[in-house]
Amino acid sequence: MGIDGGTELKTLRPEEFDRWWDHLARAFGGGPAPLEERELDRSLTEFDRSLAVWDADAIVGTSGAFSFRMTVPGGAVVPTAGVTMVSVSATHRRRGVLTAMMRRLLDDARAKGEPLAALFASEPAIYGRFGYGSATFQLHAEIDTGRVSLALPEGTDEVRVRYASPTEALAECEAVYAALVPRRPGMLARQPGWERAALLDPESGREGASALQCVVAERDGRVTGYARFCTKLGWGPSGHDGTVTLKDLAGLDPASEAALWRFLFGIDLMTTLAVRGRPVDEAWQHQVSDLRRCVPRTRDGGYVRLVEVGAALSARTYQAPVDVVFEVEDAFCPWNTGRWRLTGDSKGASCERTSDPADLALSVRELGAAYLGGVTLLSLAAAGRVRELRPGSLTEASVAFGSPVTPWVSHGF
Known part of the structure; x- marks a missing residue:
């Protein structure tokens, strides 16, 4: 070409x-x-x-x-x-x-x-013109574990946490990950070979930190969670000043997750827990004694593009009944341009071309941003990017598109 x-x-x-x-x-x-x-x-x-x-x-x-x-x-x-x-x-x-x-x-x-395409943008300004919308966000934090404590949920003490070889525990950790994939929009089912990406740990990239470490959470002899991390010892005027950097954490239930966070908070000689690229609705934010000393902040994560509007909108469910006609603009993929009638609820959905009058007008970029349920159509309308043509349709569609669990793209690519 x-x-x-x-x-x-x-x-x-x-x-x-x-x-x-x-x-x-x-x-x-x-x-x-x-x-x-x-x-x-x-x-x-x-x-x-x-x-x-x-x-x-x-x-x-x-x-x-x-x-x-x-x-x-x-x-x-x-x-x-x-x-x-x-x-x-x-x-x-x-x-x-x-x-x-x-x-x-x-x-x-x-x-x-x-029906979908997704990416992580090194420069966010680039991809909007190709129809990608910012659909998920990531949580970062620098937790002062010397001053912040955790209030843990019932059952945490029943979970055992033990060190494990990252390589030897890989299959058990991947089973936990696979069980979590259907629970959160944006998570990626692991393709063969991708499990090795989580173990990539070249010595030249450690910058003085330890090799990759792993602990697993167990309940009744079954692995119910894991955390991968590294540590870097430091010393200041007041003594030890080390940092734990969290690479990955997953738990099948609240108690297993809490047990892993408690472990990370309590590693000897460490006073900071650096958290990168986590879901923005993680429970630890409601368990800490002082959120300000965790310095939480968010940034854009995954960008989503609807390749086929009808197939994509039909593939998901909606948390409230919806019957709305979209007037879609898509200059880069013109096969999506036109009116689409979406009908659906929590059991299923259908999205077909229609000649009926439009209720909402927007571009495919806005549909991509709202698709996983982490960005509301109401907020996009307030930004001037969605137009309501039938009174009431905006709220109806915005509520329906929502997700009770915040979307999160679970690993880079």
């Missing part, structure tokens, strides 16, 4: 991977990357879904997609194109390279029958 300026878009071949990956690394700052990370990326790359833009014999653009399945409200796990590895050479800006790659990736997702 030719692009303006003589560049050409091609499917990546396995023997081109190192050049492709080197270009990507340079585009993201050019720092040295561990060999372990490169080899993991090589093993996970779907070459038939990976793209390189060439200018003569030089790669000037990269992108690709993973064949994921994402949980949507109601618990269904829906085929989703996980858009990834996107870069354009600084020498080839504003020449249509990115647009050509986005066009090809969405066309391929549609051909594969994937």
Whole structure:
């Protein structure tokens, strides 16, 4: 496929991977990357879904997609194109390279029958014009464990926490993760090989911290949760001043989760627990004695795009009955443009084309933002991005689109 300026878009071949990956690394700052990370990326790359833009014999653009399945409200796990590895050479800006790659990736997702696409944005301003909406958020915190205590739920003392080898406990941890996938919108069913990403721990990337550590929670001899973390010992004028950095935590029930947090709060010689990329509705925020000393903050997480409006809106359920006609604008994927009638409730839904008068007018970007239930149509309307054409329809649709559990994309890609 030719692009303006003589560049050409091609499917990546396995023997081109190192050049492709080197270009990507340079585009993201050019720092040295561990060999372990490169080899993991090589093993996970779907070459038939990976793209390189060439200018003569030089790669000037990269992108690709993973064949994921994402949980949507109601618990269904829906085929989703996980858009990834996107870069354009600084020498080839504003020449249509990115647009050509986005066009090809969405066309391929549609051909594969994937109603959704998702990505993490290195620069959030880029992807709105391609129809992606900011749909999930992440919680970060720096918890002063020397001054903050936890009030724990009933049953916490019945949970045993023990150290385990991250590798030897992997299968048990993955069973916990798999059980949680249907419970929260945005979670990704783990594809074969992706379990190894959670164990990536190159020594060159530790910055003085320990190797990856793991504990598992057990109840009645069964693993009911796990936490992966590292520790870094520090000393200040008042003595020990170490930091625990949480990498991953999951529990099948509130008591198991609480037991894991209590363990992390109580590690000897550590005074700070650094939390990154967690769900914004985690219970520990209501268990701590002083939330201010946890310094919680949020940032954007996963971006969602409806590849096929009808199939995507039919795939999820709705927490209240809804019957609404959307006037959808989608300049980049024009097959979505037009009126769609959504009818549904907590048991199922249908979304079909219609000639009936529209109740709400919006672009596919707003549908992507609201799709998982973490962003309300009411808030988007207040921002001027959704127009109500039938009085009352906005509230009706906004309530229906909500989720009782905050959506969260469970790992990067």
